[in-house]
Amino acid sequence: MIVSVIIAFIVGGLVCVIGQLLFDVAKLTPAHTLSLMVVIGSVLDGFGLYEPFIDFAGAGATIPITSFGNSLTHGALQEAEKHGFIGVLTGMFEVTSSGISAAIIFGVIAAILFKSKGKVS
Amino acid sequence: MKKTGTYQFASKPSIVSTAVSVGPLEKVSPFHPHFDFIYEDERIGQETNEKGHSQLIEDTCNMAVTKGGFQLQDIDLLLAGDLVNEMTPTNFAARQLATPFMGMFSACATSVSSLITASFFLETKLMDKVMFGAASQHNAVERQFRYPIEYGAQKPPTGQWTVTGGGYGILSHHQTGKPYVHSATIGQVMDCECTDPLDMGSAMAPAAFDTIQKHLAQNKGTSYDFVMTGDLGKNGFSILQELIKSSGVSSYLVDNYRDAGAEFYGNEEKFLSGASGAGCSATVYYGPIYAELLAGKWKKILLVATGALLSPLSFQQGETIPCIAHAVELSME
Amino acid sequence: MDAESYQKTVDQIAPKRPVLLNCMKAFLTGGIICAIGQLVSFVFMYFFSFTERTASNPSVATMVFLSMVLTGFGIYKKIGQFGGAGSAVPVTGFGNAVISAAIEHKSEGFILGVGVNMFKLAGPVIVYGVFSAFVVALIKTILVKMGVISW
Amino acid sequence: MMKKLWIISLILLGVAGCSEEFKVSTYHVDDDQQEIETLTKVFKDNQNLSEAAAVFFDHQLVVSVQVQQMSKFKKEKIRKSIEKKVKSAFPDHDVYVSSDLKITWELKKIIDEQPTTDELKKDLKKVKALAKEET
Known part of the structure; x- marks a missing residue:
């Protein structure tokens, strides 16, 4: 178990380093960087590589935003396997929804609870 | 001959009163003893940041009037601006103040462009008292130009921190014992194809340099205590110094350059390259600098406020960042 | 002054982004967030009937919840300034983007403010x-x- | 705890590939040692496992395997190959093989508790239902 946590730390950390290089070296904005990483995750799943990556790294692979692209593709592929082309359209949100729905729900709750503070970091 | 934009004001209009107020964070500024009022709440007790922004402008204008021993009805004209969309904070404050009002926008250079405009009104003798100045509120401006306040985006070392604060003054006919406007240079828009909105200093430095050069060329032989730019920040200011060094303008008897933005937060590293925003130059010029002129510490200074004329829209459409700088020369007899 | 030579001057003088240091900070921050995610998923597996696979969904939701708390109390932006991509790339960064926009635009009301702008970033x-x-x-x-x- | 730490440090040094201690825990309701041995042999033949648990009950065989960290990329393949082997070794059993940690935990709980037949039936049903759930 401790091994899994350490592996999640190392792999997750490395994924973030890739993001940082996109920030600092490629000079991409956060929005560009995150969009790119989601696309990478989705393409990797197309080659069937993301699931083994999750098997290996656990949260190191599911917590970075790349897993978003993976689960979107995965949902689409699962449905496509069952229902053919229609499934590509309908299966998309089959798997992913937790991240998006959590963000929406907690976003609204946060808007009710909090006000922004401009304190310096 | 090409116009340089430099004018001298023979009537020597004097700044007879000023007031400066800032938000709670600005307490750390080495300039803070000269701020008239420091709010405990960055939202000035209002519901929204924009309302707080408006309240700050209204309060500070009232303060400037009271400190000069005037009343609001003595004011012929209010010339002011801020950075928020359509300048609603200033417009709404002007609604409360109920003086004749014209909005001014030169981004962060509004502090000086409003003073220059006021000087022309005074020079014609059609008006007696013109109030000028600018303000910014950190949260309102950040939301307008960058990200939501709570968004955890990493700012590079060239990033600057928008000041919460406003500085306003009242310009009247010449009075001995008060600093007066000797001359001014209206800058032209400069664009050196900078594109990084998190590096405004680099974008604005050429505009500051151009305006300083034009002003000094028209005032050869004048000795200045210092030339102070608005909000280039530490990074932009070192670039300005480099431009000056490599061009030989230093022969104009100026050996002391300062930058309000670079000095505003002292050496606090968390503010990165320093302060920016319309409130930065306005609070420094009409707070500490005015006080020191009044105390006789300085005789002649050149204030060069700089502004980056971008909008989030122009940036996203891939436009470069055009910049402007306006200079005003203040003297004290 | 021509723009090209000016850009050269800027490049010379402007402080460089400390890429290596930033990467180390991103590694540390992102690593810690993912390690916490792993621990959270163990909690879901141990105390609830979730398998390794199914635990990832509630873990992600929990991480977004943590992100809401940190964002609301103004802590996430400090983590963001330190961690850079380390705090932006994990799903907590996605949560932070949504939640910060929601909080920011509360002033325009819940439909036109929160609703419209929530996914701005x-x-x-x-x-x-x-x-x-x-x-x-x-x-x-x-x-x-x-x-x-x-x- | 100390042993775990020791194992971890070995893994981190990258030398733990094969030296990791391999644990098999089983529970056979009828205590058929021969069947247990056959199954254990299938596990021991695979070099990639770090832990295995199995419960025999009424011609049902529920197996869970834990794959060594460095082999986890191939986890699904390994699971499938084990499944194939176990199925051929126990053709008369209803075989289920999982590689999920949760299933291992649940099976080990059963093995520790050695429940009565009725409870075991219920427990196994629960475990199988869990394992079938997809993401």
Whole structure:
């Protein structure tokens, strides 16, 4: 178990380093960087590589935003396997929804609870 | 001959009163003893940041009037601006103040462009008292130009921190014992194809340099205590110094350059390259600098406020960042 | 002053981004967030009936919840300034983008403010995530139907 | 705890590939040692496992395997190959093989508790239902 946590730390950390290089070296904005990483995750799943990556790294692979692209593709592929082309359209949100729905729900709750503070970091 | 934009004001209009107020964070500024009022709440007790922004402008204008021993009805004209969309904070404050009002926008250079405009009104003798100045509120401006306040985006070392604060003054006919406007240079828009909105200093430095050069060329032989730019920040200011060094303008008897933005937060590293925003130059010029002129510490200074004329829209459409700088020369007899 | 030579001056003088240091900070921050995610998923597996696979969904939701708390109390932006991509790339960063926009635009009301602007920053992630998933799945489905590859 | 730490440090040094201690825990309701041995042999033949648990009950065989960290990329393949082997070794059993940690935990709980037949039936049903759930 401790091994899994350490592996999640190392792999997750490395994924973030890739993001940082996109920030600092490629000079991409956060929005560009995150969009790119989601696309990478989705393409990797197309080659069937993301699931083994999750098997290996656990949260190191599911917590970075790349897993978003993976689960979107995965949902689409699962449905496509069952229902053919229609499934590509309908299966998309089959798997992913937790991240998006959590963000929406907690976003609204946060808007009710909090006000922004401009304190310096 | 090409116009340089430099004018001298023979009537020597004097700044007879000023007031400066800032938000709670600005307490750390080495300039803070000269701020008239420091709010405990960055939202000035209002519901929204924009309302707080408006309240700050209204309060500070009232303060400037009271400190000069005037009343609001003595004011012929209010010339002011801020950075928020359509300048609603200033417009709404002007609604409360109920003086004749014209909005001014030169981004962060509004502090000086409003003073220059006021000087022309005074020079014609059609008006007696013109109030000028600018303000910014950190949260309102950040939301307008960058990200939501709570968004955890990493700012590079060239990033600057928008000041919460406003500085306003009242310009009247010449009075001995008060600093007066000797001359001014209206800058032209400069664009050196900078594109990084998190590096405004680099974008604005050429505009500051151009305006300083034009002003000094028209005032050869004048000795200045210092030339102070608005909000280039530490990074932009070192670039300005480099431009000056490599061009030989230093022969104009100026050996002391300062930058309000670079000095505003002292050496606090968390503010990165320093302060920016319309409130930065306005609070420094009409707070500490005015006080020191009044105390006789300085005789002649050149204030060069700089502004980056971008909008989030122009940036996203891939436009470069055009910049402007306006200079005003203040003297004290 | 021509723009090209000026840009050279700027490049010389402007402080460089400390790339190596930033990467180390990103590694540390991102690593810690993912390690916490792993611990959270163990909690879901141990105390609830979730398997390694199914635990990832509630873990992600929990991480977004943590992100809400940190964002609301103004802590996440401090983590962001330190960690850079380390705090932006994990799903907590996605949560932070959504939640910070929601808090920020509360002043314009819950429909036109919160509702309209919530995905102002995080929108592209969903848009291009969905679109790329569509393209990838479509290509793969076509290839399978053509018999080039199998599922 | 100390042993775990020791194992971890070995893994981190990258030398733990094969030296990791391999644990098999089983529970056979009828205590058929021969069947247990056959199954254990299938596990021991695979070099990639770090832990295995199995419960025999009324011609049902529920197996869970834990794959060594460095082999986890191939986890699904390994699971499938084990499944195939176990199925051929126990053709008369209803075999289920999982590689999920949760299933291992649940099976080990059963093995520790050695429940009565009725409870075991219920427990196994629960475990199988869990394992079938997809993401």
